[in-house]
Amino acid sequence: MSKYVISIAMMNRLPLYLDYLMMLESKGVETISATTLARDMGLGEVLVRKELSVISGNGKPRIGYKTSSLIKDFDTFLHVNKKTKAVIVGAGKLGRALLGYKKFNKFGVDVLAAFDNDIDKIDNKKIFSINKLPNFIKDNKVEIGIITVPVENAQDVYNLLVENNIKGVWNFAPISLKKVPGIIVKQQNLALSLAHLNIMLKNNV
């Protein structure tokens, strides 16, 4: 993979590429050209060529890329082989659902455990007391914190994660966190995602 500044727009297209490539692989399609891929995905050919070259170098003239190799290069790009460790804070319904979600692993992240301050939720197997969070992060070299606590606790949890040297935060609480520079935050507002669908539906976008 060449060193290259990856745009947010490209990042947003990665899932689309991967979904498409995995669909091809499941259908037994062995090679794919940038031209075909661009056409099928409704993207510009120049753009697709550039982005694939970042991920996987140039394709062969007239043939393109081996589907399986291209997926492998996406995996490398996604750091699937050297997984980043993550923890969840907030073991409510959503937190527990994410804790049981098997697909994260496939995309480069190991979600190790969840933490909560509610003693009824703690099982000391996968769900631990919030008091154990600092040592757990340190001992397991955890880099990502997933926030699934209620809005009113989200900022405190963010601060706690940052104090314990977490590098990236995936925040499900619908709140604009006061952010510390250098810590990457990805906001996931499920309510607004559904609202988005609703507006498309109502406005026939």
Added chain:
Amino acid sequence: MSKYVISIAMMNRLPLYLDYLMMLESKGVETISATTLARDMGLGEVLVRKELSVISGNGKPRIGYKTSSLIKDFDTFLHVNKKTKAVIVGAGKLGRALLGYKKFNKFGVDVLAAFDNDIDKIDNKKIFSINKLPNFIKDNKVEIGIITVPVENAQDVYNLLVENNIKGVWNFAPISLKKVPGIIVKQQNLALSLAHLNIMLKNNV
């Protein structure tokens, strides 16, 4: 609200506007200008002016918009006062987490019930047998279906929803659905969202 073709890019910005406006309101900021809003959100002023005018008409010179009125106009745009009905298919951990998620209501969608074929999950209060889905959709004028079943069942569930005149689908199963024209599908791949954060972290985007 003027009739206007709303771009997907604008749709994607709505959550950002709303988060920001709600933060302002919570801090007691009574008016906001397009200029300030553009600056604070890191967006172009011309763009913000145009988009706010679509949602709320023009602001007053030198003053801008009343924060509370602007939020109200966003609510109208989001159809908060005439809620769209939705159902969940798949009452596993994620489905049940979404069923208990209170914020959907605030953004224009009523999630009424979940459906499953696993008799252990059915409580006949909020979770019903999948056999009851067709009548439930008809009786309650349900327009949105939320798919939280495993990948291998997602296409069948999609087909069932479409047969029963669902207009929009929010799909959490990581699969490219064979789509029926005219039905809006919003794909929500949580694993790839987390992968996105991971790549940003690893590449220092």
